[in-house]
Amino acid sequence: MVSINIPSIARSDHVKLMCKIPLLLRAQDSFMLTLQSPFYQLTINPKETTWSLYGPTLNGPSLEDVQLAVHYHLGNSSFKALKAGTHLLAGTVEDSVSLHGPLKKIVVRTPADQNGIRFSLEFALSEIYPLMLLKINVENRGPRPVYLDRMEFLNSGSPYAPRPNPIAMLLGRREAPKFPHGAIRPSPNPGELAFYSNGWQSWSFSGVLKESQRFRRSRLGLLRTPVEIGTGTPVPRKPGWFGSDMFGILADRQNRMGILAGFLAQKQHFGSLEVSTDHYSPILRLWANGDSARLDPGNSVETDWACIYFLQLDSENPLGPYMDAVARENAVSTRLSASNRIDRGKIPTGWCSWYDFYLDVSADDIRQNLNRMVDIQHDIPLDILQIDDGFESRVGDWYTFSKRFPDGVSPLAAEIKQAGFSPGLWLAPFIVHPRSRVAREHPDWILRGMNRLPANTGYLWNTFPHALDLTVPAALEYAAGVIDTAVHQWGFPYLKLDFLFAAAVSGRYKDPTRTRAQVLRSAMEAVRKAAGEDAFLVGCGCPLGPAIGLVDSMRISTDVEQRWEPSHYNLELPFRGEPAVPSARNAIQNTLVRSPMHNRWWINDPDCLLLRESTHLTEAEVRTLASVIALCGGSLLVSDDLSKVSKDRLDVLQSLLPPIGKAPSLLDLFDAVTPSRLRLDLDGPEGQWHVLALFNWDNSTRDLSLQLESFSLDPGEEYFVRTFWDGRVMRVRKDVQAARVPPHGAVVAALRPHKPGSSIYLGSSLHISQGLELTAWDDSPGSLRLRLERPGKASGMVDLYMPKAPGRASLNGEAVNWTVIQEGIYRFPIDFIKTAELEIPYK
CATH class of the missing domain: 3.20.20.70 (Aldolase class I)
Structure with missing residues (x-):
């Protein structure tokens, strides 16, 4: 066993981490090629034509001995290149500048095969983004055209992998099994796995599915399949097996980690994925579809960048680094x-x-x-x-x-x-x-x-x-x-x-x-x-x-x-x-x-x-x-x-x-087929507030509560809550009271933390955000002044918390009455065109 020191790792929260990543080397391997970044270590085995990727911590995701392949045909004969035993000619580690920041990269090549086809593999690690990149180049140096079928970047796991020892399981020892065909581990000891499947086109199903579920496919055959599923993207029928287009995420719901695999563009090829979510022996395959396009002598083809990204499921923006990388690659x-x-x-x-x-x-x-x-x-x-x-x-x-x-x-x-x-x-x-x-x-x-x-x-x-x-x-x-x-x-x-x-x-x-x-x-x-x-x-x-x-x-x-x-x-x-x-x-x-x-x-x-x-x-x-x-x-x-x-x-x-x-933010994106908990963090003149949504996807009425902790909010803090569709106002800790939500109904609420001694804008019936309508806020010791703006004529209610009782109130200079909802909470009827100035002197 060899330990390789990884430099300190810059995180978004500016925490510096140091770690050692163990790397298993077979005795017969003469050397391994290595790339390092602040986020990953990539090793390439030229003799076995495999690669491995490790994150910054021992208890994080990893890919080990991932297999590569290129499938093509010539006449009626099919060929598989880059299989084990292929002799790779290694290049040197180079620094380069890219759309994704400085890259550490290395190019490995093969000699031309029996048909005169030569392959180049370009591996790269970004030094400022948590991305591992890989592309394949295919060059025809032979005398005849060939037809490219599939370029595989990642083929990891096996349905025949050994199961853990049941006795060891009973004793609480859950060592990850050794895989003869490489291994994909969203965490060292994966728990319940699920897969984020992205559909081919606008209308194609996208969602997160778990091991007991089946891939969502049309049962209308040729009437719908050409519309919904891209050629080359698999349509598995067994439970726990799923396909995806362009990118997908294998997520460990128990350990809250995941592996995103996909492509940064689809300018050259449509990319497909296939996954098995068996948590003992998960399988993940990623390839570019060649569509049997002809590659003539003297010509070459290069794929789009394939991408691997290890993510934390509960981070504030788990898909952000990948989405932003795609935007950079496509000059969005x-x-x-x-x-x-x-x-x-x-x-x-x-x-x-x-x-x-x-x-x-x-x-x-x-x-x-x-x-x-x-x-x-x-x-x-x-x-x-x-x-x-x-x-x-x-x-x-x-x-x-x-x-x-x-x-x-x-x-x-x-x-x-x-x-x-x-x-x-x-x-x-x-x-x-x-x-x-x-x-x-x-x-x-x-x-x-x-x-x-x-x-x-x-x-x-x-x-x-x-x-x-x-x-x-x-x-x-x-x-x-x-x-x-x-x-x-x-x-x-x-x-x-x-x-x-x-x-x-x-x-x-x-x-x-x-x-x-x-x-x-x-x-x-x-x-x-x-x-x-x-x-x-x-x-x-x-x-x-x-x-x-x-x-x-x-x-x-x-x-x-x-x-x-x-x-x-x-x-x-x-x-x-x-x-x-x-x-x-x-x-x-x-x-x-x-x-x-x-x-x-x-x-x-x-x-x-x-x-x-x-x-x-x-x-x-x-x-x-x-x-x-x-x-x-x-x-x-x-x-x-x-x-x-x-x-x-x-x-x-x-x-x-x-x-x-x-x-x-979709707070249960990886825990449900259809997310039911949304959170928006918004800012305005009075400060920051949260807009939360909770949905009832059942076909029957349910009692739903807004549990603060499930929305990543501090349950120990006191909040004011205003629900939009029914105008309820509450002052709560920990949980918002249960509401009777009809089938396919929604609760939308604005939450604002209690600020002792200060007046608080609680929301209104004017805009679903319950705050973007507020354009000015002045809470002075003797009075409260605020401005509301709407496109045209506006009529509704504004709710305010005021620690001091109002003496009187005027809206655009006209006296306005109010209703006391609870102690310190006041409701003001409003009726104005475009702009309203509400002035409330305190008693």
């Missing part, structure tokens, strides 16, 4: 504001035609809702009016219009702009209806599969639409031309681009040297170039990785719908378990789990809020949908015929404006 900061964050004023708000009018929308419907937006804009200031699907003659025939739009959409864009709103338009540039004119006149543009039949894109619009083969230059030129026309000729600076996955379905592309990820990435680059940098692009139905850095906003959930459970033509039973069929439940699932992407990769689009009473959603479900959309900080668009929305429901919308803009 050029699309976001300074400091890689988005100003609240830039979050889109608006109206969308889809969820009330669907394909029956008409130009008159658009005009009527435009007029209604004008009527309410002083109280409910929305920015965007987006025309959704239904204006075109057929999907793909974008230059001819439905008879319900006799003049096309350009005049509507002018009217929307004249009224003071931003015109928005829905397009699906990469997919065409099988009976469209484009499909008939340009069959060579259609992506083909087996037997030259059109590639399967799933069942959509009650048919099987065709994908465009975007390696055909004319097809890409047509798609980009539609975007250019919509923005620069029709006058739509806001585009929602839908069904983008069609550019990356499995098929036989005209250019066989390109992967599906490369095809989609180049198509999105062409779209961005055609739209221009000033256009606001929303991706939807889009594989996430290739669009990062090119879209301003991304739908991160499936479509919402007028029902809580999935259905089709009002039929629920066969579709209830479908993870990506439109429904409020499925939209909320991904909106929560993918909230860490917001403000890092793009502005998250959680899909629309439905307010009208005529849907099948209960009042509690509408409030839950509103709470999730608001507290996750992303886009806020409503999709009701505004003439049908009651004043009470419009008041709900008003209380969500302007958007909070900040992503929450």
Whole structure:
């Protein structure tokens, strides 16, 4: 056994740690290559073609003897490279500068194999971020083309690993078993394991699943699988086995540690993961899909960076270092504001035609809702009016219009702009209806599969639409031309681009040297170039990785719908378990789990809020949908015929404006399929406060309590609590009293610590944050003065704690009465336009 000293480790809390990491060396190994950073030690075994990674402490995660491989084929023969026994030619450790700070890196190579294929492996450790990076280069020095199938970066664990000795277990000795095929350990003695699975595209299920559960997949076969699952990403059927796209996290719920494995980009290849959460012998595989792309003699292919990151599940921002690294790798900061964050004023708000009018929308419907937006804009200031699907003659025939739009959409864009709103338009540039004119006149543009039949894109619009083969230059030129026309000729600076996955379905592309990820990435680059940098692009139905850095906003959930459970033509039973069929439940699932992407990769689009009473959603479900959309900080668009929305429901919308803009902490992200505890920490003139949300995902009413400790708050401190939806005010220690929460309901509360001797703003009914409406606060010895600001006319209640009783009160100079709720807690009715000055002299 050899002990290697690791330098002191800089943590975010500035604690310095020193440790020694044991490294097992086999007697027959002549040497091991080693890289060190303040966060990790990486060792490479050139003889066995394996690598190991250790963290800063002995009781932390580790990867040992991880296997590598490249799979390719030539004719009918398949080959596996980089297997044990491959002779690696080692380079020297180098220092380099990168997007991820200074790197310590080393490149190892192989001689050309029997087919003339040479492989290079580049390993790197960042010196300022807790990242281990790896990429593979494949060079064809042979006489014939080969076809790349899969590049494996990580293959660790075995289903045949020995089990621990049961007697030792009874005696309390739980030594980790030795693995003949490498080992992955989220902790030295793993407890209950779970896996964060990220779906392929916007609508694909994302969530954390445990050993006893099964991977969430569609049971509708070829009708849905091409839509939801990327080619090459596994769809396991056994309990405890899961697949994921781009990245995933193997989490130890008991020891509160995890291992994130994934890719920093998907510009070159789609990356996939497969995991078994058996805590005795977990398995993790990470690979880049080659898609059988042809590699011609004299050419080479390089993968995107693969990434490993060890994390603490209960840290304030467990996914942050990875999300930020992806943003750096894809130059997201050029699309976001300074400091890689988005100003609240830039979050889109608006109206969308889809969820009330669907394909029956008409130009008159658009005009009527435009007029209604004008009527309410002083109280409910929305920015965007987006025309959704239904204006075109057929999907793909974008230059001819439905008879319900006799003049096309350009005049509507002018009217929307004249009224003071931003015109928005829905397009699906990469997919065409099988009976469209484009499909008939340009069959060579259609992506083909087996037997030259059109590639399967799933069942959509009650048919099987065709994908465009975007390696055909004319097809890409047509798609980009539609975007250019919509923005620069029709006058739509806001585009929602839908069904983008069609550019990356499995098929036989005209250019066989390109992967599906490369095809989609180049198509999105062409779209961005055609739209221009000033256009606001929303991706939807889009594989996430290739669009990062090119879209301003991304739908991160499936479509919402007028029902809580999935259905089709009002039929629920066969579709209830479908993870990506439109429904409020499925939209909320991904909106929560993918909230860490917001403000890092793009502005998250959680899909629309439905307010009208005529849907099948209960009042509690509408409030839950509103709470999730608001507290996750992303886009806020409503999709009701505004003439049908009651004043009470419009008041709900008003209380969500302007958007909070900040992503929450998900306190039980790794402990539940659907997180039920959210926390937002906000700041204002009166100080910091916490917004907490607790959800009841059951189908029955439950008594729920806000337990302070479960929200990472000090249970020994005294707090004032105000719940938003019912306006209850409490003064508590430890726990907030149980509330009867209906099925699929929510409790949203503002918590502020008691400050003896000081007045405290407890919240209001004006904004769901219960504090962003407060813009000035002056608590002097003789009086309290505060300012409230809202977009238009505001009416509601403000609750204050004051240790001194009020003598009188005035709102904008007019006397106002108050109600005593509890000792020291006062409720003031308020009614004002835009700005209110509340002045309260103390007795």
